Amino acid sequence: MAILELHAVQKSFRSGFLGIRTPVLKGLDLSVEAGEVYGFLGHNGAGKSTTMKVILGLLKPDAGRIVVFGKEGAGRETRARIGYLGEEVGLYPHVNAVEALTLVGELCGMSRSQTRTRAHDLIEQVGLSDKRAVKIKHYSKGMRQRLGIATALMNDPELLLLDEPYSGLDPIGRKHLRELLVDLKRQGKTILMSSHIVPDVEAVCDRVGILSGGKLARLMNLHEVYAGETGEVEVTIAGVDRRRLQAVDYGGTELFSKEGLMILRCAGDRKLQNLIADVYSSQGHVIEVKPLRTRLEDVFVDAVREARAGEAPRGANEREAALTRR
Amino acid sequence: MRVVTLAKFTLKSYLQEKILLVVMLFAALLMLSSYVLSPLAVGAQQKIVVDIGLAAISIFAVSLIVLLGAGSFHLEKERGILRALLAKPISRVEFVLGKYAGTVAMVSIVVVLMASVHMLVITLSGSDVTDNMLTAVYLTLLEGAIVTALLTLFASFSSPVLGSFFTISCVVAGHFSSDLLTFAERMGGTTPKIVAAGAYYLLPNLELLNVRSEAVHGLALPEGFVLGVTFYAVAYAAVVLYLATLVFRAKEVS
Numbered sequence: 367m368a369i370l371e372l373h374a375v376q377k378s379f380r381s382g383f384l385g386i387r388t389p390v391l392k393g394l395d396l397s398v399e400a401g402e403v404y405g406f407l408g409h410n411g412a413g414k415s416t417t418m419k420v421i422l423g424l425l426k427p428d429a430g431r432i433v434v435f436g437k438e439g440a441g442r443e444t445r446a447r448i449g450y451l452g453e454e455v456g457l458y459p460h461v462n463a464v465e466a467l468t469l470v471g472e473l474c475g476m477s478r479s480q481t482r483t484r485a486h487d488l489i490e491q492v493g494l495s496d497k498r499a500v501k502i503k504h505y506s507k508g509m510r511q512r513l514g515i516a517t518a519l520m521n522d523p524e525l526l527l528l529d530e531p532y533s534g535l536d537p538i539g540r541k542h543l544r545e546l547l548v549d550l551k552r553q554g555k556t557i558l559m560s561s562h563i564v565p566d567v568e569a570v571c572d573r574v575g576i577l578s579g580g581k582l583a584r585l586m587n588l589h590e591v592y593a594g595e596t597g598e599v600e601v602t603i604a605g606v607d608r609r610r611l612q613a614v615d616y617g618g619t620e621l622f623s624k625e626g627l628m629i630l631r632c633a634g635d636r637k638l639q640n641l642i643a644d645v646y647s648s649q650g651h652v653i654e655v656k657p658l659r660t661r662l663e664d665v666f667v668d669a670v671r672e673a674r675a676g677e678a679p680r681g682a683n684e685r686e687a688a689l690t691r692r
Numbered sequence: 693m694r695v696v697t698l699a700k701f702t703l704k705s706y707l708q709e710k711i712l713l714v715v716m717l718f719a720a721l722l723m724l725s726s727y728v729l730s731p732l733a734v735g736a737q738q739k740i741v742v743d744i745g746l747a748a749i750s751i752f753a754v755s756l757i758v759l760l761g762a763g764s765f766h767l768e769k770e771r772g773i774l775r776a777l778l779a780k781p782i783s784r785v786e787f788v789l790g791k792y793a794g795t796v797a798m799v800s801i802v803v804v805l806m807a808s809v810h811m812l813v814i815t816l817s818g819s820d821v822t823d824n825m826l827t828a829v830y831l832t833l834l835e836g837a838i839v840t841a842l843l844t845l846f847a848s849f850s851s852p853v854l855g856s857f858f859t860i861s862c863v864v865a866g867h868f869s870s871d872l873l874t875f876a877e878r879m880g881g882t883t884p885k886i887v888a889a890g891a892y893y894l895l896p897n898l899e900l901l902n903v904r905s906e907a908v909h910g911l912a913l914p915e916g917f918v919l920g921v922t923f924y925a926v927a928y929a930a931v932v933l934y935l936a937t938l939v940f941r942a943k944e945v946s
Contacts, residue, residue, distance in 0.1 A: 379946075419775070419945070419946065422778075422779045424775055424778055424779065424944065424945040424946070425944045425945070425946060426944060442781045442782070442783060443781070445779060445780060445781045446781035448779070450776070450779040452772050452775050452776060452779070453772070454771060454772030454775075455772065455776070456771060456772035456773045456774075456775055456776025456777070457771075457773065457776070458701060458704075458705055458773060459771075460704065460705055460708040461701070461704070469697060469701055470780060472693070472694070472697040473694055473697060473698075473777065473780040473781065473782050474780060474781055475693075475694075475781065517776070521780075521781075
């Protein structure tokens, strides 16, 4: 069952002195199923944040429909079931973590005791226990981000909208957040998470939508992406003279070479057999042959490139193709 | 309840501002200086102390509303606080009312504190605090409520600089609005008359809330005056706030 649906949503912004409208979303269709973690990928300026704001009713769409929990738009009752973390965390600087969460709790209609218990639990969960009494203006970017995540979770939302949640987090913070998201997923929460950093999305998402050119350029299940083979292999070999191997036409590229160890990438066809035979005939040995899988990063880059090529004016496509060839 | 929560946090954020302390210290110094310098005005010492004190309360209260109020709206937008709050289950009307209530609470605290210093200075100068002086302070509070409503309206659609400019313009024009009516009566031609009369009714009649002269000279206020102006101030602020909510509801929060 879809918890969140966007149908042909369009949104443009006025810019410049003449107020000319620049379209950002050009008929976006999106559907997020209950209990899934949906990765919303897109390059900078693709419209990921705009989409989130449109869902929350902070921005009004020019056209299209937004259905959340089966209801049109995001009214107050609907927003009570949503947790949101924006690009900027949006916290009063002069309050501490407990007070910030108390504000959110009270705005969400929680009782005082409920608010207090939940606030302390969440502070613990995001690893800010020792900083709970410190004013937010003294927090680092990463600490503010963690507290922002806690504010998004304060009302125990069914749907979480996270706009670049990993932004500003150090490796430990990223790991914590990843574990937290996996835990939320286990609890059955639905998460729409935007990012332009592919590994963040890969780590937790079930499905990924790539936003480019104001539309959903690709939509895929992550396990389908990884199931796809590229037809190429990565071969690790040792004990072979590099010059001798260079003389063999194996139709690939050298990725690494040091002290007799080489990593090569080549097509997994007959030439691979020739390469292996040549390695053994030179008294060397093959350490590993690894078939290369499709990477989400490649899919993302392809999707963005295709969308841009489709948008580019006549002549620009050839120029881009020429640049790519070079 | 949500309005109270927002008002509480708005007030708290104002109370952290250093400028609040600076302005209040300056106001206190001005009142004390009026006490020190009053002997120079032979025979009118008490009047000088009362007049300067009441004027300082009014001017500094309005200045603080403009200085802090306009900046507060802008900073909340810049820091993403506005977006984060509006993503929660609160309506835009509640947000506007919460901000308004918080600002009015800040002005009330400031006015009461300044008035306390003023009363202390009056007592030190050997005079009594009269009912008219207390009425003047109360009417300054009402003026603050109107000015805050105007600022809320202007801040909801313009930049802090423009919002402050519009508010100050309204305050200045509001203190001379009765002249507009006189001007309209003396004008020849229907259109200028209508325009001047329209401006008179549109602008807040802030001079109505100024009873400094009565407080200084000990003149009696007409019966039912305080009740009448209270009704006027509350009604005017309510209409302006209603307009502010209409504007804010239509506004996009990017």
